[in-house]
Amino acid sequence: MDLPGPFPVGRYARKLQEEMRKRARVQLMGEVTGVGRSRKQAFFELRDSEGAVPCTMWLNDLERAKLPEGALRDGAELVIAGGPDYFPGSAASSPSFSFRATHVRLAGEGDLLARLEALRKQLRAEGLFELQKQLARPRLPKTIGVVTAETGAARRDLLAGLARRGWGGSVVWAFAPVQDRHAAPAIATALQDLAARPEIEAIVVTRGGGSLADLWAFCDETLCRTVALLRVPVISAVGHERDSTLIDDVAAVACSTPTHAAEAAVPLDCLAARRELQRAVAALRRSGEGAIGSRARHLGALARGPARALQRERSGLNQKIREIRAASERGIADRGAFQRRIATVVLSRARRRALQRAEAAVAEEGRRGAALERSAERAVRRRREALAGVAVALRAHDPERTLERGFVLAETGEGEPVTSAAAASALARIRLRFKDGRVDVTPAAADAEASERASRRP
Amino acid sequence: MSENEPEQSTRAEPDSYESAVERLEEIIDRLDSGQAGLRETLELCTEGRELVNYCAAELDAVGEGLKELRLDELAAKLDSQAA
Numbered sequence: 001m002d003l004p005g006p007f008p009v010g011r012y013a014r015k016l017q018e019e020m021r022k023r024a025r026v027q028l029m030g031e032v033t034g035v036g037r038s039r040k041q042a043f044f045e046l047r048d049s050e051g052a053v054p055c056t057m058w059l060n061d062l063e064r065a066k067l068p069e070g071a072l073r074d075g076a077e078l079v080i081a082g083g084p085d086y087f088p089g090s091a092a093s094s095p096s097f098s099f100r101a102t103h104v105r106l107a108g109e110g111d112l113l114a115r116l117e118a119l120r121k122q123l124r125a126e127g128l129f130e131l132q133k134q135l136a137r138p139r140l141p142k143t144i145g146v147v148t149a150e151t152g153a154a155r156r157d158l159l160a161g162l163a164r165r166g167w168g169g170s171v172v173w174a175f176a177p178v179q180d181r182h183a184a185p186a187i188a189t190a191l192q193d194l195a196a197r198p199e200i201e202a203i204v205v206t207r208g209g210g211s212l213a214d215l216w217a218f219c220d221e222t223l224c225r226t227v228a229l230l231r232v233p234v235i236s237a238v239g240h241e242r243d244s245t246l247i248d249d250v251a252a253v254a255c256s257t258p259t260h261a262a263e264a265a266v267p268l269d270c271l272a273a274r275r276e277l278q279r280a281v282a283a284l285r286r287s288g289e290g291a292i293g294s295r296a297r298h299l300g301a302l303a304r305g306p307a308r309a310l311q312r313e314r315s316g317l318n319q320k321i322r323e324i325r326a327a328s329e330r331g332i333a334d335r336g337a338f339q340r341r342i343a344t345v346v347l348s349r350a351r352r353r354a355l356q357r358a359e360a361a362v363a364e365e366g367r368r369g370a371a372l373e374r375s376a377e378r379a380v381r382r383r384r385e386a387l388a389g390v391a392v393a394l395r396a397h398d399p400e401r402t403l404e405r406g407f408v409l410a411e412t413g414e415g416e417p418v419t420s421a422a423a424a425s426a427l428a429r430i431r432l433r434f435k436d437g438r439v440d441v442t443p444a445a446a447d448a449e450a451s452e453r454a455s456r457r458p
Numbered sequence: 459m460s461e462n463e464p465e466q467s468t469r470a471e472p473d474s475y476e477s478a479v480e481r482l483e484e485i486i487d488r489l490d491s492g493q494a495g496l497r498e499t500l501e502l503c504t505e506g507r508e509l510v511n512y513c514a515a516e517l518d519a520v521g522e523g524l525k526e527l528r529l530d531e532l533a534a535k536l537d538s539q540a541a
Binding site for chain 1: 517523
Protein backbone atom coordinates (compact mmCIF):
# COMPACT_ATOMS: atom_id res chain seq x y z
CA MET A 1 0.00 0.00 0.00
CA ASP A 2 1.78 3.10 -1.19
CA LEU A 3 -1.23 5.47 -0.87
CA PRO A 4 -0.92 8.66 1.19
CA GLY A 5 -2.07 8.64 4.78
CA PRO A 6 -3.34 7.38 7.03
CA PHE A 7 -5.06 10.71 7.95
CA PRO A 8 -7.33 11.39 10.91
CA VAL A 9 -10.90 10.92 9.59
CA GLY A 10 -12.27 14.15 11.08
CA ARG A 11 -9.75 16.19 9.23
CA TYR A 12 -10.59 14.29 6.03
CA ALA A 13 -14.30 14.87 6.62
CA ARG A 14 -13.80 18.62 6.85
CA LYS A 15 -11.64 18.52 3.73
CA LEU A 16 -14.45 16.68 1.99
CA GLN A 17 -16.93 19.35 3.11
CA GLU A 18 -14.67 22.02 1.63
CA GLU A 19 -14.38 20.17 -1.65
CA MET A 20 -18.14 19.71 -1.84
CA ARG A 21 -18.85 23.34 -1.21
CA LYS A 22 -16.45 24.30 -4.01
CA ARG A 23 -18.64 22.56 -6.57
CA ALA A 24 -20.74 24.66 -8.92
CA ARG A 25 -24.11 25.89 -7.77
CA VAL A 26 -26.99 24.62 -9.94
CA GLN A 27 -30.77 24.42 -10.13
CA LEU A 28 -32.49 21.07 -9.76
CA MET A 29 -36.06 20.10 -10.48
CA GLY A 30 -38.02 17.16 -9.17
CA GLU A 31 -40.77 15.92 -6.98
CA VAL A 32 -40.58 16.47 -3.25
CA THR A 33 -40.86 13.50 -0.93
CA GLY A 34 -40.17 12.85 2.72
CA VAL A 35 -40.57 16.41 3.91
CA GLY A 36 -39.44 16.95 7.50
CA ARG A 37 -38.35 19.80 9.67
CA SER A 38 -35.95 20.27 12.56
CA ARG A 39 -35.51 23.34 14.68
CA LYS A 40 -33.28 25.09 12.18
CA GLN A 41 -33.81 23.45 8.83
CA ALA A 42 -36.16 21.61 6.52
CA PHE A 43 -35.15 18.42 4.79
CA PHE A 44 -36.66 16.44 1.96
CA GLU A 45 -35.72 14.39 -1.07
CA LEU A 46 -36.02 15.66 -4.56
CA ARG A 47 -36.53 12.85 -7.01
CA ASP A 48 -37.68 11.80 -10.35
CA SER A 49 -37.84 8.43 -12.06
CA GLU A 50 -34.10 8.27 -12.46
CA GLY A 51 -32.86 9.15 -9.08
CA ALA A 52 -32.97 11.38 -6.03
CA VAL A 53 -30.91 13.76 -4.02
CA PRO A 54 -31.32 14.44 -0.26
CA CYS A 55 -31.86 18.14 0.29
CA THR A 56 -31.62 20.48 3.25
CA MET A 57 -32.66 24.08 3.55
CA TRP A 58 -32.28 26.56 6.36
CA LEU A 59 -35.68 27.65 7.55
CA ASN A 60 -34.80 31.31 7.11
CA ASP A 61 -33.95 30.62 3.43
CA LEU A 62 -37.26 28.78 3.08
CA GLU A 63 -39.19 31.67 4.58
CA ARG A 64 -37.45 34.08 2.24
CA ALA A 65 -38.68 32.00 -0.71
CA LYS A 66 -42.27 32.91 0.27
CA LEU A 67 -43.75 29.64 -0.99
CA PRO A 68 -47.56 29.41 -0.80
CA GLU A 69 -48.90 27.85 2.38
CA GLY A 70 -48.33 24.10 2.34
CA ALA A 71 -46.46 24.15 -0.96
CA LEU A 72 -43.56 22.18 0.46
CA ARG A 73 -45.31 18.87 0.64
CA ASP A 74 -44.86 15.39 -0.75
CA GLY A 75 -45.61 15.25 -4.45
CA ALA A 76 -44.87 18.90 -5.15
CA GLU A 77 -42.74 19.67 -8.17
CA LEU A 78 -40.04 22.08 -7.07
CA VAL A 79 -37.09 23.86 -8.53
CA ILE A 80 -34.29 24.41 -6.03
CA ALA A 81 -31.00 26.22 -6.33
CA GLY A 82 -27.89 25.42 -4.33
CA GLY A 83 -24.98 23.09 -4.25
CA PRO A 84 -23.74 19.91 -2.62
CA ASP A 85 -22.72 20.03 0.97
CA TYR A 86 -21.31 17.61 3.43
CA PHE A 87 -21.96 17.58 7.14
CA PRO A 88 -18.92 15.96 8.68
CA GLY A 89 -20.74 15.01 11.82
CA SER A 90 -19.22 15.22 15.25
CA ALA A 91 -18.39 13.08 18.20
CA ALA A 92 -22.11 12.94 18.95
CA SER A 93 -23.79 13.34 15.53
CA SER A 94 -23.75 11.31 12.31
CA PRO A 95 -22.28 12.72 9.16
CA SER A 96 -24.49 13.22 6.13
CA PHE A 97 -24.43 14.38 2.57
CA SER A 98 -27.09 16.76 1.25
CA PHE A 99 -27.80 19.26 -1.42
CA ARG A 100 -27.99 22.56 0.38
CA ALA A 101 -30.81 24.56 -1.22
CA THR A 102 -30.65 28.27 -0.75
CA HIS A 103 -33.56 29.09 -3.03
CA VAL A 104 -36.74 27.22 -3.81
CA ARG A 105 -39.81 27.77 -5.97
CA LEU A 106 -42.62 25.65 -7.34
CA ALA A 107 -41.84 24.24 -10.74
CA GLY A 108 -43.68 26.29 -13.35
CA GLU A 109 -45.14 25.25 -16.68
CA GLY A 110 -42.05 26.55 -18.37
CA ASP A 111 -39.77 24.29 -16.31
CA LEU A 112 -41.95 21.28 -16.87
CA LEU A 113 -42.38 22.04 -20.55
CA ALA A 114 -38.64 22.40 -20.99
CA ARG A 115 -38.08 19.07 -19.31
CA LEU A 116 -40.93 17.53 -21.23
CA GLU A 117 -39.53 18.83 -24.49
CA ALA A 118 -36.15 17.28 -23.78
CA LEU A 119 -37.75 13.93 -22.97
CA ARG A 120 -40.00 14.13 -25.99
CA LYS A 121 -37.04 14.78 -28.24
CA GLN A 122 -35.22 11.83 -26.82
CA LEU A 123 -38.10 9.36 -27.08
CA ARG A 124 -38.93 10.51 -30.58
CA ALA A 125 -35.32 10.04 -31.60
CA GLU A 126 -35.52 6.49 -30.27
CA GLY A 127 -38.56 5.86 -32.46
CA LEU A 128 -40.79 5.16 -29.48
CA PHE A 129 -43.60 7.37 -30.77
CA GLU A 130 -44.19 5.11 -33.75
CA LEU A 131 -44.43 1.69 -32.12
CA GLN A 132 -47.97 1.98 -30.78
CA LYS A 133 -49.21 3.65 -33.92
CA GLN A 134 -48.16 0.64 -35.96
CA LEU A 135 -50.41 -1.68 -33.97
CA ALA A 136 -53.65 -2.79 -35.55
CA ARG A 137 -56.62 -1.46 -33.63
CA PRO A 138 -59.70 -3.63 -33.81
CA ARG A 139 -62.76 -1.70 -34.92
CA LEU A 140 -64.99 -3.81 -32.77
CA PRO A 141 -63.17 -5.05 -29.64
CA LYS A 142 -65.14 -7.27 -27.32
CA THR A 143 -63.10 -6.45 -24.24
CA ILE A 144 -61.23 -3.27 -23.40
CA GLY A 145 -59.07 -2.39 -20.40
CA VAL A 146 -59.21 0.98 -18.70
CA VAL A 147 -56.66 2.56 -16.39
CA THR A 148 -58.05 5.48 -14.44
CA ALA A 149 -58.82 6.76 -10.98
CA GLU A 150 -61.49 4.80 -9.20
CA THR A 151 -63.39 7.97 -8.45
CA GLY A 152 -63.74 10.72 -10.96
CA ALA A 153 -65.65 12.06 -13.92
CA ALA A 154 -63.36 10.31 -16.41
CA ARG A 155 -64.75 6.89 -15.56
CA ARG A 156 -68.34 8.05 -15.91
CA ASP A 157 -67.65 9.92 -19.17
CA LEU A 158 -65.94 6.90 -20.67
CA LEU A 159 -68.90 4.63 -19.86
CA ALA A 160 -71.29 7.19 -21.34
CA GLY A 161 -69.19 7.35 -24.50
CA LEU A 162 -69.22 3.56 -24.85
CA ALA A 163 -72.97 3.43 -24.28
CA ARG A 164 -73.52 6.08 -26.96
CA ARG A 165 -71.65 3.78 -29.36
CA GLY A 166 -74.21 1.09 -28.69
CA TRP A 167 -71.31 -1.03 -27.49
CA GLY A 168 -72.08 -3.69 -24.90
CA GLY A 169 -68.78 -5.49 -24.49
CA SER A 170 -66.70 -5.95 -21.36
CA VAL A 171 -64.75 -3.23 -19.59
CA VAL A 172 -61.94 -4.38 -17.34
CA TRP A 173 -61.01 -1.69 -14.85
CA ALA A 174 -57.50 -1.33 -13.48
CA PHE A 175 -57.71 1.52 -11.02
CA ALA A 176 -54.58 3.48 -10.19
CA PRO A 177 -53.64 6.78 -8.63
CA VAL A 178 -53.36 9.36 -11.37
CA GLN A 179 -51.50 12.12 -9.59
CA ASP A 180 -48.33 12.04 -7.48
CA ARG A 181 -45.09 10.18 -7.71
CA HIS A 182 -46.79 6.82 -7.09
CA ALA A 183 -49.02 7.33 -10.08
CA ALA A 184 -46.60 6.64 -12.91
CA PRO A 185 -45.33 3.26 -11.63
CA ALA A 186 -48.86 2.19 -10.65
CA ILE A 187 -50.20 3.13 -14.04
CA ALA A 188 -47.34 1.32 -15.75
CA THR A 189 -48.03 -1.82 -13.71
CA ALA A 190 -51.77 -1.62 -14.44
CA LEU A 191 -51.07 -1.27 -18.15
CA GLN A 192 -48.76 -4.25 -18.14
CA ASP A 193 -51.27 -6.35 -16.21
CA LEU A 194 -54.08 -5.47 -18.62
CA ALA A 195 -51.91 -6.06 -21.66
CA ALA A 196 -51.08 -9.51 -20.28
CA ARG A 197 -54.73 -10.55 -20.60
CA PRO A 198 -55.15 -11.99 -24.07
CA GLU A 199 -58.84 -11.05 -24.27
CA ILE A 200 -58.11 -7.35 -23.88
CA GLU A 201 -57.93 -5.78 -27.30
CA ALA A 202 -57.36 -2.11 -26.41
CA ILE A 203 -56.49 -0.12 -23.31
CA VAL A 204 -57.69 3.35 -22.38
CA VAL A 205 -55.66 5.49 -19.98
CA THR A 206 -57.65 8.45 -18.82
CA ARG A 207 -57.66 11.22 -16.30
CA GLY A 208 -59.53 14.48 -15.99
CA GLY A 209 -58.05 17.90 -16.57
CA GLY A 210 -55.41 19.66 -14.48
CA SER A 211 -52.25 21.65 -14.67
CA LEU A 212 -49.21 20.18 -16.30
CA ALA A 213 -47.83 19.54 -12.81
CA ASP A 214 -51.01 17.61 -11.96
CA LEU A 215 -50.60 15.57 -15.11
CA TRP A 216 -46.89 15.14 -14.65
CA ALA A 217 -47.17 11.43 -13.92
CA PHE A 218 -48.25 10.96 -17.53
CA CYS A 219 -44.98 12.52 -18.67
CA ASP A 220 -42.97 9.99 -16.73
CA GLU A 221 -40.25 8.58 -18.88
CA THR A 222 -40.50 5.03 -17.53
CA LEU A 223 -44.27 5.00 -17.95
CA CYS A 224 -44.00 6.32 -21.47
CA ARG A 225 -41.37 3.78 -22.44
CA THR A 226 -43.62 1.06 -21.01
CA VAL A 227 -46.57 2.27 -23.06
CA ALA A 228 -44.48 2.47 -26.21
CA LEU A 229 -43.45 -1.16 -25.90
CA LEU A 230 -46.90 -2.61 -25.13
CA ARG A 231 -48.30 -4.88 -27.82
CA VAL A 232 -51.87 -3.76 -27.10
CA PRO A 233 -52.92 -0.37 -28.47
CA VAL A 234 -53.18 2.29 -25.78
CA ILE A 235 -55.59 5.18 -26.10
CA SER A 236 -54.70 8.13 -23.93
CA ALA A 237 -57.13 10.79 -22.79
CA VAL A 238 -55.27 12.75 -20.19
CA GLY A 239 -56.28 16.30 -19.33
CA HIS A 240 -58.11 18.43 -21.77
CA GLU A 241 -55.35 19.70 -23.99
CA ARG A 242 -54.14 17.48 -26.71
CA ASP A 243 -50.45 16.64 -26.84
CA SER A 244 -49.71 18.20 -23.49
CA THR A 245 -48.41 15.01 -21.90
CA LEU A 246 -45.78 12.62 -23.13
CA ILE A 247 -48.08 9.60 -22.93
CA ASP A 248 -50.15 11.22 -25.70
CA ASP A 249 -47.08 11.07 -27.92
CA VAL A 250 -46.30 7.42 -27.36
CA ALA A 251 -49.89 6.14 -27.29
CA ALA A 252 -51.55 4.70 -30.37
CA VAL A 253 -54.18 7.41 -30.20
CA ALA A 254 -54.37 10.57 -28.13
CA CYS A 255 -57.78 11.96 -27.29
CA SER A 256 -58.84 15.16 -25.59
CA THR A 257 -61.65 13.68 -23.48
CA PRO A 258 -62.71 10.30 -22.08
CA THR A 259 -65.73 10.41 -24.39
CA HIS A 260 -63.44 10.64 -27.38
CA ALA A 261 -61.33 7.85 -25.92
CA ALA A 262 -64.42 5.64 -25.86
CA GLU A 263 -64.92 6.31 -29.55
CA ALA A 264 -61.27 5.57 -30.29
CA ALA A 265 -61.34 2.35 -28.26
CA VAL A 266 -64.44 1.16 -30.11
CA PRO A 267 -64.06 2.86 -33.50
CA LEU A 268 -67.18 1.15 -34.78
CA ASP A 269 -70.46 2.84 -34.05
CA CYS A 270 -72.39 -0.36 -33.40
CA LEU A 271 -75.76 1.26 -34.02
CA ALA A 272 -74.62 2.68 -37.36
CA ALA A 273 -72.89 -0.62 -38.15
CA ARG A 274 -76.17 -2.49 -37.76
CA ARG A 275 -77.81 -0.08 -40.17
CA GLU A 276 -74.88 -0.48 -42.58
CA LEU A 277 -75.18 -4.22 -42.36
CA GLN A 278 -78.86 -3.97 -43.23
CA ARG A 279 -77.90 -1.92 -46.26
CA ALA A 280 -75.28 -4.48 -47.22
CA VAL A 281 -77.87 -7.24 -46.96
CA ALA A 282 -80.21 -5.25 -49.17
CA ALA A 283 -77.43 -4.52 -51.67
CA LEU A 284 -76.49 -8.19 -51.83
CA ARG A 285 -80.05 -9.26 -52.29
CA ARG A 286 -80.52 -6.64 -54.99
CA SER A 287 -77.36 -7.68 -56.78
CA GLY A 288 -78.09 -11.37 -56.48
CA GLU A 289 -81.61 -11.10 -57.74
CA GLY A 290 -80.79 -8.27 -60.13
CA ALA A 291 -77.97 -10.24 -61.69
CA ILE A 292 -80.27 -13.12 -62.43
CA GLY A 293 -83.17 -10.92 -63.45
CA SER A 294 -81.18 -8.67 -65.75
CA ARG A 295 -79.44 -11.65 -67.27
CA ALA A 296 -82.73 -13.40 -67.74
CA ARG A 297 -84.02 -10.30 -69.52
CA HIS A 298 -80.83 -10.13 -71.54
CA LEU A 299 -81.11 -13.80 -72.38
CA GLY A 300 -84.72 -13.26 -73.31
CA ALA A 301 -83.66 -10.45 -75.61
CA LEU A 302 -80.94 -12.65 -77.07
CA ALA A 303 -83.38 -15.48 -77.51
CA ARG A 304 -85.69 -13.18 -79.39
CA GLY A 305 -82.74 -11.99 -81.45
CA PRO A 306 -82.52 -15.05 -83.73
CA ALA A 307 -86.26 -15.05 -84.19
CA ARG A 308 -86.11 -11.42 -85.22
CA ALA A 309 -83.17 -12.11 -87.49
CA LEU A 310 -85.06 -15.04 -88.93
CA GLN A 311 -88.10 -12.85 -89.41
CA ARG A 312 -85.93 -10.27 -91.13
CA GLU A 313 -84.42 -12.95 -93.35
CA ARG A 314 -87.83 -14.36 -94.05
CA SER A 315 -89.21 -10.94 -95.00
CA GLY A 316 -86.19 -10.41 -97.20
CA LEU A 317 -86.67 -13.78 -98.83
CA ASN A 318 -90.35 -13.15 -99.33
CA GLN A 319 -89.54 -9.84 -100.90
CA LYS A 320 -87.07 -11.55 -103.21
CA ILE A 321 -89.57 -14.23 -104.05
CA ARG A 322 -92.10 -11.56 -104.93
CA GLU A 323 -89.52 -9.80 -107.03
CA ILE A 324 -88.52 -13.02 -108.76
CA ARG A 325 -92.15 -13.91 -109.33
CA ALA A 326 -92.88 -10.48 -110.67
CA ALA A 327 -89.81 -10.69 -112.88
CA SER A 328 -90.68 -14.17 -114.09
CA GLU A 329 -94.26 -13.12 -114.68
CA ARG A 330 -92.97 -10.24 -116.71
CA GLY A 331 -90.71 -12.71 -118.55
CA ILE A 332 -93.57 -15.16 -119.05
CA ALA A 333 -95.84 -12.40 -120.16
CA ASP A 334 -93.25 -11.27 -122.62
CA ARG A 335 -92.75 -14.79 -123.91
CA GLY A 336 -96.51 -15.34 -123.85
CA ALA A 337 -97.11 -12.26 -125.91
CA PHE A 338 -94.51 -13.43 -128.39
CA GLN A 339 -95.99 -16.90 -128.47
CA ARG A 340 -99.46 -15.47 -128.75
CA ARG A 341 -98.37 -13.37 -131.69
CA ILE A 342 -96.83 -16.46 -133.34
CA ALA A 343 -99.87 -18.55 -132.43
CA THR A 344 -102.17 -15.91 -133.84
CA VAL A 345 -100.27 -15.95 -137.07
CA VAL A 346 -100.18 -19.77 -137.16
CA LEU A 347 -103.77 -20.10 -136.10
CA SER A 348 -105.04 -17.56 -138.53
CA ARG A 349 -103.21 -19.37 -141.30
CA ALA A 350 -104.59 -22.71 -140.09
CA ARG A 351 -108.05 -21.22 -139.77
CA ARG A 352 -107.84 -19.83 -143.22
CA ARG A 353 -106.77 -23.20 -144.62
CA ALA A 354 -109.44 -24.99 -142.57
CA LEU A 355 -112.02 -22.56 -143.76
CA GLN A 356 -110.99 -23.14 -147.32
CA ARG A 357 -111.12 -26.91 -146.74
CA ALA A 358 -114.47 -26.57 -144.97
CA GLU A 359 -115.87 -24.46 -147.76
CA ALA A 360 -114.71 -27.03 -150.30
CA ALA A 361 -116.16 -29.82 -148.15
CA VAL A 362 -119.43 -27.97 -147.77
CA ALA A 363 -119.66 -27.53 -151.50
CA GLU A 364 -118.93 -31.23 -151.98
CA GLU A 365 -121.40 -32.17 -149.26
CA GLY A 366 -123.92 -29.97 -150.92
CA ARG A 367 -123.51 -31.86 -154.04
CA ARG A 368 -123.60 -35.21 -152.31
CA GLY A 369 -126.50 -34.09 -150.13
CA ALA A 370 -128.66 -33.25 -153.07
CA ALA A 371 -128.12 -36.72 -154.52
CA LEU A 372 -128.62 -38.35 -151.17
CA GLU A 373 -131.78 -36.42 -150.63
CA ARG A 374 -133.16 -37.58 -153.86
CA SER A 375 -132.39 -41.27 -153.22
CA ALA A 376 -133.75 -40.96 -149.65
CA GLU A 377 -137.04 -39.60 -150.91
CA ARG A 378 -137.33 -42.51 -153.18
CA ALA A 379 -136.60 -45.02 -150.43
CA VAL A 380 -139.16 -43.38 -148.11
CA ARG A 381 -141.79 -43.47 -150.76
CA ARG A 382 -141.11 -47.16 -151.32
CA ARG A 383 -141.26 -47.96 -147.66
CA ARG A 384 -144.37 -45.90 -147.06
CA GLU A 385 -146.12 -47.91 -149.85
CA ALA A 386 -144.87 -51.18 -148.30
CA LEU A 387 -146.07 -50.10 -144.91
CA ALA A 388 -149.54 -49.32 -146.17
CA GLY A 389 -149.72 -52.87 -147.60
CA VAL A 390 -148.55 -54.38 -144.29
CA ALA A 391 -151.11 -52.26 -142.40
CA VAL A 392 -153.91 -53.55 -144.53
CA ALA A 393 -152.74 -57.13 -143.88
CA LEU A 394 -152.34 -56.46 -140.22
CA ARG A 395 -155.84 -54.99 -139.93
CA ALA A 396 -157.15 -58.12 -141.38
CA HIS A 397 -155.67 -60.08 -138.45
CA ASP A 398 -156.54 -57.54 -135.68
CA PRO A 399 -159.00 -59.13 -133.08
CA GLU A 400 -160.53 -55.73 -132.63
CA ARG A 401 -161.64 -55.84 -136.23
CA THR A 402 -163.23 -59.26 -135.40
CA LEU A 403 -165.15 -57.79 -132.39
CA GLU A 404 -166.44 -55.14 -134.78
CA ARG A 405 -167.86 -57.88 -136.82
CA GLY A 406 -169.80 -59.23 -133.71
CA PHE A 407 -167.42 -61.76 -132.29
CA VAL A 408 -166.75 -61.99 -128.45
CA LEU A 409 -163.34 -62.37 -126.89
CA ALA A 410 -163.11 -64.32 -123.61
CA GLU A 411 -160.48 -63.01 -121.22
CA THR A 412 -159.36 -63.60 -117.62
CA GLY A 413 -159.78 -60.82 -115.14
CA GLU A 414 -156.24 -59.81 -116.04
CA GLY A 415 -156.99 -59.54 -119.77
CA GLU A 416 -155.30 -62.77 -120.77
CA PRO A 417 -157.27 -64.45 -123.62
CA VAL A 418 -159.13 -67.60 -122.59
CA THR A 419 -158.94 -69.84 -125.61
CA SER A 420 -160.49 -73.19 -124.46
CA ALA A 421 -163.56 -74.43 -122.59
CA ALA A 422 -161.31 -76.34 -120.21
CA ALA A 423 -159.50 -73.17 -119.37
CA ALA A 424 -162.82 -71.33 -119.03
CA SER A 425 -164.35 -73.96 -116.69
CA ALA A 426 -161.28 -73.76 -114.43
CA LEU A 427 -161.88 -70.06 -113.88
CA ALA A 428 -164.22 -68.64 -111.30
CA ARG A 429 -164.88 -65.64 -113.49
CA ILE A 430 -164.54 -64.82 -117.19
CA ARG A 431 -164.56 -61.40 -118.82
CA LEU A 432 -166.33 -61.21 -122.07
CA ARG A 433 -165.15 -58.46 -124.39
CA PHE A 434 -167.60 -57.02 -126.82
CA LYS A 435 -166.97 -54.31 -129.44
CA ASP A 436 -168.69 -51.79 -127.15
CA GLY A 437 -167.48 -53.01 -123.70
CA ARG A 438 -166.77 -55.80 -121.22
CA VAL A 439 -169.08 -58.10 -119.19
CA ASP A 440 -167.95 -60.37 -116.32
CA VAL A 441 -169.63 -63.78 -116.18
CA THR A 442 -169.42 -66.86 -113.95
CA PRO A 443 -169.18 -70.20 -115.82
CA ALA A 444 -172.08 -72.59 -114.83
CA ALA A 445 -169.85 -75.63 -114.13
CA ALA A 446 -167.92 -73.53 -111.84
CA ASP A 447 -171.17 -72.48 -110.20
CA ALA A 448 -172.29 -76.08 -109.58
CA GLU A 449 -168.94 -77.01 -108.20
CA ALA A 450 -168.96 -74.05 -105.92
CA SER A 451 -172.46 -74.86 -104.49
CA GLU A 452 -171.45 -78.52 -104.16
CA ARG A 453 -168.33 -77.48 -102.15
CA ALA A 454 -170.54 -75.29 -100.02
CA SER A 455 -173.15 -78.08 -99.32
CA ARG A 456 -170.44 -80.52 -98.36
CA ARG A 457 -169.44 -78.27 -95.50
CA PRO A 458 -170.77 -79.47 -92.10
CA MET B 459 -63.86 -35.61 -48.63
CA SER B 460 -63.33 -34.76 -44.99
CA GLU B 461 -60.04 -33.18 -46.01
CA ASN B 462 -61.73 -30.63 -48.25
CA GLU B 463 -64.47 -29.53 -45.92
CA PRO B 464 -62.42 -27.61 -43.37
CA GLU B 465 -60.66 -25.80 -46.20
CA GLN B 466 -63.96 -24.60 -47.60
CA SER B 467 -65.31 -23.52 -44.26
CA THR B 468 -62.19 -21.53 -43.34
CA ARG B 469 -62.13 -19.75 -46.67
CA ALA B 470 -65.08 -17.54 -45.78
CA GLU B 471 -64.23 -17.09 -42.10
CA PRO B 472 -62.76 -13.58 -41.74
CA ASP B 473 -60.17 -12.89 -39.05
CA SER B 474 -61.72 -9.66 -37.82
CA TYR B 475 -64.78 -7.47 -38.10
CA GLU B 476 -62.86 -4.84 -40.04
CA SER B 477 -61.49 -7.28 -42.58
CA ALA B 478 -64.99 -8.70 -42.98
CA VAL B 479 -66.46 -5.24 -43.54
CA GLU B 480 -63.64 -4.32 -45.89
CA ARG B 481 -64.24 -7.43 -47.97
CA LEU B 482 -67.98 -6.82 -47.85
CA GLU B 483 -67.48 -3.29 -49.21
CA GLU B 484 -65.25 -4.67 -51.96
CA ILE B 485 -67.92 -7.17 -52.85
CA ILE B 486 -70.67 -4.56 -52.96
CA ASP B 487 -68.49 -2.19 -55.01
CA ARG B 488 -67.79 -5.01 -57.42
CA LEU B 489 -71.44 -5.93 -57.63
CA ASP B 490 -72.49 -2.30 -58.04
CA SER B 491 -70.00 -1.90 -60.88
CA GLY B 492 -72.06 -4.41 -62.82
CA GLN B 493 -68.86 -5.91 -64.22
CA ALA B 494 -69.11 -9.25 -62.47
CA GLY B 495 -70.26 -12.20 -64.51
CA LEU B 496 -73.20 -14.27 -63.37
CA ARG B 497 -71.13 -16.98 -61.71
CA GLU B 498 -68.96 -14.40 -59.99
CA THR B 499 -72.02 -12.43 -58.91
CA LEU B 500 -73.60 -15.47 -57.32
CA GLU B 501 -70.34 -16.44 -55.63
CA LEU B 502 -69.88 -12.89 -54.35
CA CYS B 503 -73.43 -12.87 -53.03
CA THR B 504 -72.82 -16.12 -51.19
CA GLU B 505 -69.57 -14.85 -49.73
CA GLY B 506 -71.25 -11.54 -48.87
CA ARG B 507 -74.04 -13.28 -47.00
CA GLU B 508 -71.48 -15.27 -44.99
CA LEU B 509 -69.65 -12.05 -44.14
CA VAL B 510 -72.90 -10.38 -43.12
CA ASN B 511 -73.65 -13.32 -40.84
CA TYR B 512 -70.19 -13.07 -39.33
CA CYS B 513 -70.53 -9.30 -38.79
CA ALA B 514 -73.99 -9.71 -37.29
CA ALA B 515 -72.62 -12.32 -34.88
CA GLU B 516 -69.76 -9.99 -33.91
CA LEU B 517 -72.20 -7.15 -33.29
CA ASP B 518 -74.44 -9.47 -31.29
CA ALA B 519 -71.46 -10.39 -29.13
CA VAL B 520 -71.23 -6.77 -27.94
CA GLY B 521 -74.95 -6.11 -28.07
CA GLU B 522 -76.06 -7.55 -24.77
CA GLY B 523 -75.22 -4.62 -22.50
CA LEU B 524 -71.97 -3.39 -21.07
CA LYS B 525 -70.30 -5.59 -18.49
CA GLU B 526 -67.82 -4.18 -15.97
CA LEU B 527 -65.29 -6.01 -13.94
CA ARG B 528 -62.04 -5.20 -12.21
CA LEU B 529 -58.79 -6.63 -13.33
CA ASP B 530 -58.34 -8.53 -10.06
CA GLU B 531 -61.87 -9.92 -10.43
CA LEU B 532 -61.06 -11.04 -13.95
CA ALA B 533 -57.93 -12.78 -12.67
CA ALA B 534 -59.90 -14.40 -9.84
CA LYS B 535 -62.59 -15.53 -12.24
CA LEU B 536 -60.06 -17.08 -14.56
CA ASP B 537 -58.30 -18.74 -11.65
CA SER B 538 -61.54 -20.27 -10.41
CA GLN B 539 -62.30 -21.48 -13.92
CA ALA B 540 -58.85 -23.00 -14.16
CA ALA B 541 -59.20 -24.67 -10.76
